[in-house]
Amino acid sequence: MKDHLIIFDTTLRDGEQSPGASMTKEEKLRVARQLERMQVDVIEAGFAAASPGDFDAIRSIARAIKGSTVCSLARSNENDIRRAGEAITLAARGRIHTFIATSPIHMEKKLRMAPDQVVEAAVRAVRWAREYTDDVEFSAEDAVRSDVDFLCRVFGAVIEAGARTINVPDTVGYSVPSVWGELIRTLIARVPGAGQVVWSTHCHNDLGMAVANSLSAVLAGARQVECTINGLGERAGNASLEEVVMAVRTRSDIFPVQTRIDATQIVPASKLVSQITGYPVQPNKAVVGANAFAHESGIHQDGVLKHRETYEIMRAEDVGWAQNKLVLGKHSGRNAFKSRLSALGIVLESEESLNAAFARFKELADKKHEIFDEDLQALVSDEEIAPANEYYKLVYSHVCSETGETPAANVTLTAGGVEKSASGIGSGPVDATFKAIECIAESGAQLLLYSVNAITTGTDAQGEVTVRLARGGRIVNGNGADTDIVIASAKAYLNALNKLQFPDRVDPQGDV
Ligand code: KIV
Numbered sequence: 037m038k039d040h041l042i043i044f045d046t047t048l049r050d051g052e053q054s055p056g057a058s059m060t061k062e063e064k065l066r067v068a069r070q071l072e073r074m075q076v077d078v079i080e081a082g083f084a085a086a087s088p089g090d091f092d093a094i095r096s097i098a099r100a101i102k103g104s105t106v107c108s109l110a111r112s113n114e115n116d117i118r119r120a121g122e123a124i125t126l127a128a129r130g131r132i133h134t135f136i137a138t139s140p141i142h143m144e145k146k147l148r149m150a151p152d153q154v155v156e157a158a159v160r161a162v163r164w165a166r167e168y169t170d171d172v173e174f175s176a177e178d179a180v181r182s183d184v185d186f187l188c189r190v191f192g193a194v195i196e197a198g199a200r201t202i203n204v205p206d207t208v209g210y211s212v213p214s215v216w217g218e219l220i221r222t223l224i225a226r227v228p229g230a231g232q233v234v235w236s237t238h239c240h241n242d243l244g245m246a247v248a249n250s251l252s253a254v255l256a257g258a259r260q261v262e263c264t265i266n267g268l269g270e271r272a273g274n275a276s277l278e279e280v281v282m283a284v285r286t287r288s289d290i291f292p293v294q295t296r297i298d299a300t301q302i303v304p305a306s307k308l309v310s311q312i313t314g315y316p317v318q319p320n321k322a323v324v325g326a327n328a329f330a331h332e333s334g335i336h337q338d339g340v341l342k343h344r345e346t347y348e349i350m351r352a353e354d355v356g357w358a359q360n361k362l363v364l365g366k367h368s369g370r371n372a373f374k375s376r377l378s379a380l381g382i383v384l385e386s387e388e389s390l391n392a393a394f395a396r397f398k399e400l401a402d403k404k405h406e407i408f409d410e411d412l413q414a415l416v417s418d419e420e421i422a423p424a425n426e427y428y429k430l431v432y433s434h435v436c437s438e439t440g441e442t443p444a445a446n447v448t449l450t451a452g453g454v455e456k457s458a459s460g461i462g463s464g465p466v467d468a469t470f471k472a473i474e475c476i477a478e479s480g481a482q483l484l485l486y487s488v489n490a491i492t493t494g495t496d497a498q499g500e501v502t503v504r505l506a507r508g509g510r511i512v513n514g515n516g517a518d519t520d521i522v523i524a525s526a527k528a529y530l531n532a533l534n535k536l537q538f539p540d541r542v543d544p545q546g547d548v
């Protein structure tokens with residue numbers, strides 16, 4: 037009988053701390069629903085005290101999610117803990133994750149606190165947190181550079197105060213697997229009360245060893261791994277959820293643990309997070325990269341055709357790679373459309389959204405004969421990302437692009453319900469379209485990122501575009517999908533402008 041390994045996903049908190057990866061409340065909810073579908077044990081939904089937007093997003097996630105524990109991060113001070121406690125009150129299962137730094141450099145230079153004061157603050161924080169929930173996690177920030185005797189003292193004190201999970205972070209991604217495993221083993225052996233709590237690890241990837249260090253911790257006795265989809269996270273990121281999950285599953289001969297993750301939801305989760313944050317997944321990324329299951333050399337192809345296991349240790353379909361299956365066509369009806377969405381785990385909130393998505397499906401089926409699962413996912417995403425009260429809407433776009441001529445675009449939008457037209461020229465049709473939109477919007481936003489991804493193969497594939505805009509310290513991502521790449525680009529640009537337009541968006545966590 038294997039032990040249960042708790043998968044604690046922090047895509048919505050540490051992942052969101054990646055530059056430009058901040059998400060709106062609706063986007064956070066979509067990711068949380070996908071994490072729940074994947075059967076993640078704990079979703080760290082944000083940092084309640086960081087901003088009213090983050091607080092609101094955590095509250096909404098706590099209200100909506102029933103299958104996973106919903107957690108808020110909090111520093112070890114009363115205000116943070118109370119905000120976290122209020123944010124998770126509606127959760128079926130809520131957790132408060134409180135932390136304080138324990139390394140000499142952090143205590144002295146950042147906190148300006150003596151070690152005794154740090155122990156006191158940690159204990160007080162855990163006691164406050166226990167007023168809201170029994171499920172309290174404590175992290176010793178920068179544990180990797182902390183003195184082991186001091187760590188034992190802090191951890192012993194917070195366990196006595198009521199912490200149920202003790203998390204050991206490699207905050208700066210400095211450790212190596214043998215050292216990290218040894219630290220976890222030592223702590224479990226020495227900390228008073230160690231046997232009453234779950235030991236957890238949280239590793240950053242600065243030296244590319246976050247997953248290896250996390251797995252080493254598991255071998256040493258950790259039973260919770262903190263990780264993110266696609267390894268998103270502060271600086272070089274966190275341990276990647278998909279790699280941790282598939283490593284313990286594929287090498288069950290080595291790891292004495294099992295997760296409850298539905299691995300077939302991994303690739304959809306990866307695509308969703310990549311699409312929302314605008315962080316592309318490198319093609320050779322383990323498990324979720326486009327080439328992770330592609331065999332290029334003749335020898336490999338021959339081997340796989342004769343016997344798949346010659347070169348494959350996992351099956352693409354087991355982690356959710358679709359078989360590019362033709363699922364629907366232009367004659368498919370509303371019921372077939374709805375039941376295919378539900379097979380993909382997509383539930384549209386209202387009849388209105390279903391009707392709107394179905395109308396778009398019919399439009400798409402007219403342009404593109406073969407509709408794949410990926411097309412449906414993009415189509416629904418496109419539907420969902422349109423904010424209910426869109427300020428800017430694309431009405432019409434025309435581009436002219438000829439060899440030797442300067443590309444030109446004419447665009448008509450509604451801005452707050454009023455129709456406006458403008459034209460622009462640029463170095464290409466997309467540039468010209470953005471210039472025309474800016475003639476109307478005059479947003480003054482700076483374009484930080486423009487990326488295009490073909491959703492399926494073939495020249496009739498839908499292009500999925502991400503646009504990242506910055507204005508006045510705010511960074512937002514916009515997305516759009518269409519078989520016409522210029523239209524997809526215009527939709528993505530307008531989606532980003534709409535997010536800048538509305539103030540109730542989640543801001544980056546900043547220095548809290
Ligand atoms: O990296 C880190 O130390 C953290 C803590 C808040 C757990 O993210």
Ligand code: ZN
Binds near residue numbers: 050238270
């Ligand atoms: Zn972290």
